Amino acid sequence: EVQLVESGGGLVQPGRSLKLSCAASGFTFSNYYMAWVRQAPKKGLEWVATISTSGSRTYYPDSVKGRFTISRDNAKSSLYLQMNSLKSEDTATYYCARLSIGTTHVMDAWGQGASVTVSS
Amino acid sequence: AIVLNQSPSSIIASQGEKVTITCRASSSISSNYLHWYQQKPGAFPKLVIYSTSYRASGVPSRFSGSGSGTSYSFTISRVEAEDVATYYCQQGSSNPYTFGAGTKLELK
Numbered sequence: 001e002v003q004l005v006e007s008g009g010g011l012v013q014p015g016r017s018l019k020l021s022c023a024a025s026g027f028t029f030s031n032y033y034m035a036w037v038r039q040a041p042k043k044g045l046e047w048v049a050t051i052s053t054s055g056s057r058t059y060y061p062d063s064v065k066g067r068f069t070i071s072r073d074n075a076k077s078s079l080y081l082q083m084n085s086l087k088s089e090d091t092a093t094y095y096c097a098r099l100s101i102g103t104t105h106v107m108d109a110w111g112q113g114a115s116v117t118v119s120s
Numbered sequence: 121a122i123v124l125n126q127s128p129s130s131i132i133a134s135q136g137e138k139v140t141i142t143c144r145a146s147s148s149i150s151s152n153y154l155h156w157y158q159q160k161p162g163a164f165p166k167l168v169i170y171s172t173s174y175r176a177s178g179v180p181s182r183f184s185g186s187g188s189g190t191s192y193s194f195t196i197s198r199v200e201a202e203d204v205a206t207y208y209c210q211q212g213s214s215n216p217y218t219f220g221a222g223t224k225l226e227l228k
Binding site: 062 | 152153155157164166167176208210212213215216217219220221222
């Protein structure tokens, strides 16, 4: 069974940093692109970052580019999101998602989410 | 960035009724790259339809999708109580991958 389990969420002050982790199991992690998607309270979904299978390629929307860094450790089947210079608008639930093999960029498995609150 | 306009933003339907959600893209996208997700209250999103019209594993046949170019639709042929959720379209055609604003389905 495919499982994605996020951790590392919490309350953080504006301007500080936080690192999320996602532990993957039930599939060959190194074969899949992975992504982070967030959802602000009572709002819709927003794609945050994507990483290639080897980690050599990463993609971000303008809203987080330069502040967030996605990375992975294939030996540990783990995905990470380093978030720096956090702003109140980064408050959200952050989901780890697996991208299906191929080029369709469909997210075929999701974690339960990690809550991040940016507030003083 | 490709903007996805979803409509309606909310639907109130009776059990057994047919409902259709529309997703219009600001630029033409290949049907391979248009997907639909279901998010039940308090839960994480779940893939329902991928590449416009293919049902994900375990998804009931009452769910279907169609479309091409800039216009796509998602249909539940006969709504059941368990279908209460917010539904999102998503494009994987170009970065940034974007989602529609969501359609909240409630039962009458």
